[in-house]
Amino acid sequence: MSETRKLDVRNEVPARRHELIFETYGALPAGGVFELVNDHDPKPLYYQFAAEHAGEFTWQPVEMGPETWRVRIGRPAVST
Numbered sequence: 001m002s003e004t005r006k007l008d009v010r011n012e013v014p015a016r017r018h019e020l021i022f023e024t025y026g027a028l029p030a031g032g033v034f035e036l037v038n039d040h041d042p043k044p045l046y047y048q049f050a051a052e053h054a055g056e057f058t059w060q061p062v063e064m065g066p067e068t069w070r071v072r073i074g075r076p077a078v079s080t
Contacts, residue, residue: 033074
């Protein structure tokens with residue numbers, strides 16, 4: 001099993017964070033996953049994923065504050 005890639009956006013300027021997250025998601029192969037590390041609740045990001053990628057992503061909370069939030073975001077494997 002390979003190590004999950006971490007994307008820590010805590011030191012990024014807020015205007016760049018979602019862009020980096022969606023670039024990382026877009027580069028995932030089917031079945032791929034990365035762990036987002038953030039300094040606030042990423043619930044608005046979840047809603048953006050749900051609106052733009054409905055049924056095309058997985059969202060698994062790992063740590064939910066109060067200082068650090070971690071979520072595993074993935075692209076489901078394509079069933080054949």
